[in-house]
Amino acid sequence: MPKVLKLDKAAEDGLRDVLTTLLETGKVAGVFTLARIGQEGEVAFSLISDPELLKDAVPLFPLMPVNAGKVLSQITLVEPDAEPVAVVLRPCALRALTELMKRKQGSLDNFVFISLTCPGVYPLELAAQGAIGERIPQYWDAIKKGDIPAEVRPACASCEHFVPYNADMTVAIVGNTSMDTECEIALNTKKAEEVAEGIEGQFVEGETETEAIEALLGKRQGRKEELLDEIGGEGFEFDTVFAKCIGCRACSKVCPICYCELCFFDSPANEHDASHYEAELAKMGWAQAVPDPIFYHLVRLFHVSVSCVGCGLCADVCPSGIPLSAIASKVSGAVQKAFDYVPGKDIDEGLPITTFVPEEFAGIK
Amino acid sequence: MASTRKGALFSAEQGRQAGIRDFIGRALGEGGFDAVLMPARLSTGDSFTYLLINDESVLERAFALPPIMPVQGAKAVSSIRGLARDGAAIAAFLRPCEARAAVELSKLGQVDLQNLTLVTLDCPGVLPLAEYLESPTKGDEIFQDGARNWNSEPMRRVCQTCDRFSATGAEDLHIGTLGQKDEDFLLIPQSPKGEGLLDALGISTEADISGWEKEVYDLAQERKATKSQAQDELEARVQGTDNLLRLLSNCINCRNCMRVCPICYCRQCHFDSEKTRFGFEDYLARAQAQGGLRLPADTVLFHIGRMLHMSLSCVSCGACQDACPMDIPVAELFGLVGDANQGAFNYVPGRSRDEPIPLATFEQEEFEEVEQSHAGTSAT
Numbered sequence: 001m002p003k004v005l006k007l008d009k010a011a012e013d014g015l016r017d018v019l020t021t022l023l024e025t026g027k028v029a030g031v032f033t034l035a036r037i038g039q040e041g042e043v044a045f046s047l048i049s050d051p052e053l054l055k056d057a058v059p060l061f062p063l064m065p066v067n068a069g070k071v072l073s074q075i076t077l078v079e080p081d082a083e084p085v086a087v088v089l090r091p092c093a094l095r096a097l098t099e100l101m102k103r104k105q106g107s108l109d110n111f112v113f114i115s116l117t118c119p120g121v122y123p124l125e126l127a128a129q130g131a132i133g134e135r136i137p138q139y140w141d142a143i144k145k146g147d148i149p150a151e152v153r154p155a156c157a158s159c160e161h162f163v164p165y166n167a168d169m170t171v172a173i174v175g176n177t178s179m180d181t182e183c184e185i186a187l188n189t190k191k192a193e194e195v196a197e198g199i200e201g202q203f204v205e206g207e208t209e210t211e212a213i214e215a216l217l218g219k220r221q222g223r224k225e226e227l228l229d230e231i232g233g234e235g236f237e238f239d240t241v242f243a244k245c246i247g248c249r250a251c252s253k254v255c256p257i258c259y260c261e262l263c264f265f266d267s268p269a270n271e272h273d274a275s276h277y278e279a280e281l282a283k284m285g286w287a288q289a290v291p292d293p294i295f296y297h298l299v300r301l302f303h304v305s306v307s308c309v310g311c312g313l314c315a316d317v318c319p320s321g322i323p324l325s326a327i328a329s330k331v332s333g334a335v336q337k338a339f340d341y342v343p344g345k346d347i348d349e350g351l352p353i354t355t356f357v358p359e360e361f362a363g364i365k
Numbered sequence: 366m367a368s369t370r371k372g373a374l375f376s377a378e379q380g381r382q383a384g385i386r387d388f389i390g391r392a393l394g395e396g397g398f399d400a401v402l403m404p405a406r407l408s409t410g411d412s413f414t415y416l417l418i419n420d421e422s423v424l425e426r427a428f429a430l431p432p433i434m435p436v437q438g439a440k441a442v443s444s445i446r447g448l449a450r451d452g453a454a455i456a457a458f459l460r461p462c463e464a465r466a467a468v469e470l471s472k473l474g475q476v477d478l479q480n481l482t483l484v485t486l487d488c489p490g491v492l493p494l495a496e497y498l499e500s501p502t503k504g505d506e507i508f509q510d511g512a513r514n515w516n517s518e519p520m521r522r523v524c525q526t527c528d529r530f531s532a533t534g535a536e537d538l539h540i541g542t543l544g545q546k547d548e549d550f551l552l553i554p555q556s557p558k559g560e561g562l563l564d565a566l567g568i569s570t571e572a573d574i575s576g577w578e579k580e581v582y583d584l585a586q587e588r589k590a591t592k593s594q595a596q597d598e599l600e601a602r603v604q605g606t607d608n609l610l611r612l613l614s615n616c617i618n619c620r621n622c623m624r625v626c627p628i629c630y631c632r633q634c635h636f637d638s639e640k641t642r643f644g645f646e647d648y649l650a651r652a653q654a655q656g657g658l659r660l661p662a663d664t665v666l667f668h669i670g671r672m673l674h675m676s677l678s679c680v681s682c683g684a685c686q687d688a689c690p691m692d693i694p695v696a697e698l699f700g701l702v703g704d705a706n707q708g709a710f711n712y713v714p715g716r717s718r719d720e721p722i723p724l725a726t727f728e729q730e731e732f733e734e735v736e737q738s739h740a741g742t743s744a745t
Contacts, residue, residue, distance in 0.1 A: 037614060047649065053656045074642065078645075081649070128692040129692070243408070243409045243412065244412035244498065250621045274453070276447070277447070277448040281417065281419045286416050288416065289441040290444055317617075317621070318690075320435075
């Protein structure tokens with residue numbers, strides 16, 4: 001049973017206080033969190049070292065401008081962090097970071113991971129319209145009632161992994177009906193207990209809120225079935241669903257698992273010489289002049305499906321509105337099930353494609 | 366405005382698109398070119414792509430002026446460069462901004478115009494991509510209506526202020542439609558190659574085009590005024606670092622503006638290379654120097670760097686803005702900066718194949734006023 005730190009403050013205010021204390025007492029050299037950066041309420045991730053600036057931090061703001069796992073991987077790739085830094089990130093971002101570590105893409109040695117039971121985030125489109133702020137009250141109302149907030153991204157509404165794995169601290173959100181007045185942070189690890197020592201608040205023996213979590217999981221599973229039915233119903237064909245792709249590669253650029261510096265599809269290997277076009281023209285009377293998007297998407301699914309954490313950014317950035325996240329969920333769900341693998345759950349569990357099991361998939365053989 | 370230039374007047378009973386297809390079919394059949402590169406409707410019917418076609422029966426999918434720009438045509442021209450280089454005679458049907466970008470890419474060594482016949486069309490603009498894809502049927506209607514009346518109101522903002530919607534000066538053949546009857550179009554040769562093509566097909570150019578020229582001139586004047594006003598407004602909003610930061614504050618660093626830009630042809634962008642990746646201590650030091658550091662870092666630096674690289678050749682095609690998931694008016698910003706930089710060098714990207722890109726030329730006496738203002742400031 002984990003220790004729980006209780007503060008008599010609203011959840012986000014309490015968390016901000018904890019972050020401020022950690023920074024002021026020198027227990028961490030910086031805090032990585034969402035913060036307001038613009039005058040019109042724009043929010044972005046920031047690495048903050050001045051406690052004064054933490055007043056702009058909005059660690060629970062329901063937006064995912066980028067996958068934090070991807071950012072943390074990139075900034076620790078050349079040289080790891082030497083000083084401890086507290087990072088606030090959503091469960092899927094932490095899972096993505098864990099998968100990236102299995103691929104040797106950075107380091108997480110000195111991070112103190114603070115995550116939350118995650119209610120989901122709104123689409124980027126609403127942030128672009130500056131329309132998230134006005135939805136905040138209804139967002140928290142829905143969560144207190146144990147509902148899925150209206151208009152959150154389909155990837156979030158159907159996410160089953162909203163309780164973080166591997167977080168040092170977990171801010172209780174789901175099932176916390178008193179979050180307007182109370183902030184509860186579970187201290188899951190020794191590291192968490194050490195850094196939390198001396199913070200003003202009550203330390204109590206915690207009970208994991210299982211009932212509300214179970215109830216929400218049920219609702220999310222229902223949504224997931226609906227979502228998969230929508231894209232997986234009759235008439236679903238890869239060549240029609242991907243046809244209107246404009247080849248911008250935004251899905252790959254924002255994907256935490258797509259970490260290659262140069263994608264195969266941007267390499268000379270994917271450029272055609274005259275003989276390719278001549279053969280196509282002779283065979284069909286026409287040839288696709290711009291690189292084929294279907295092949296790109298199939299191979300991308302092939303590459304990421306084992307580690308896809310369903311963060312939903314691919315669908316969020318697609319200028320053509322292709323339901324990429326739902327498609328990835330369908331494909332990766334099947335692949336991960338086949339290997340009994342949950343990406344980002346256990347850092348010591350090897351990636352299925354890099355482990356060899358002599359007796360496996362006998363049926364296929 | 367008196368012109369001695371002539372064109373061929375085509376009247377297509379089945380409508381203009383069908384007429385253009387007939388012309389292409391005839392050219393393919395009679396060896397005017399081996400294949401045509403042009404937009405075509407997807408078999409799913411809900412969007413468009415670029416196809417290379419050599420079979421007349423496939424031409425019914427071809428669509429010379431689609432209602433959207435899902436791919437910038439210059440990128441399509443660039444991707445088939447292997448074929449063009451190998452000697453096949455290809456005619457590319459492009460919007461003026463796409464042809465201009467293709468000409469810029471030829472100066473950058475990315476496109477070979479030698480075996481290409483560039484054909485442009487009067488362009489009424491395109492609809493915003495996302496809007497069209499939400500309801501393609503409705504989009505088709507809105508576009509047809511706007512195109513017929515040259516009403517740019519439903520088109521993208523960069524299209525509404527575009528004053529280079531007609532012949533670029535660097536194409537081989539231009540198809541003029543402005544001020545013509547619905548089913549009519551003019552074939553206007555713009556180069557010896559274009560003249561040769563019409564000659565070979567036995568099309569004589571006897572029609573007077575001065576009426577069309579006047580229509581183009583008048584609309585261009587009108588658009589110039591609209592653009593100047595829009596740019597003044599935007600300039601007031603973005604001047605100074607703080608304002609630029611504000612305009613770009615929602616940028617999520619997805620690089621989509623760069624990916625769809627016809628001019629950004631680098632296989633790997635400097636800003637994605639290891640040259641822009643630092644150790645964690647560097648990021649922390651930067652955060653400590655100012656209290657905090659936004660991550661991903663250097664989003665605005667990326668945009669400034671990109672503007673430095675592409676602004677002289679920016680044709681204001683608007684593909685960047687169509688692809689931005691955060692609806693930042695990037696095309697309008699890049700157009701503003703592009704026009705200013707191009708104006709300083711009296712350069713118009715894509716108007717001539719022979720005019721070198723200013724950065725690739727050296728003038729002994731140039732920008733003295735800039736030099737003067739920095740005189741004596743060097744370390745020596």
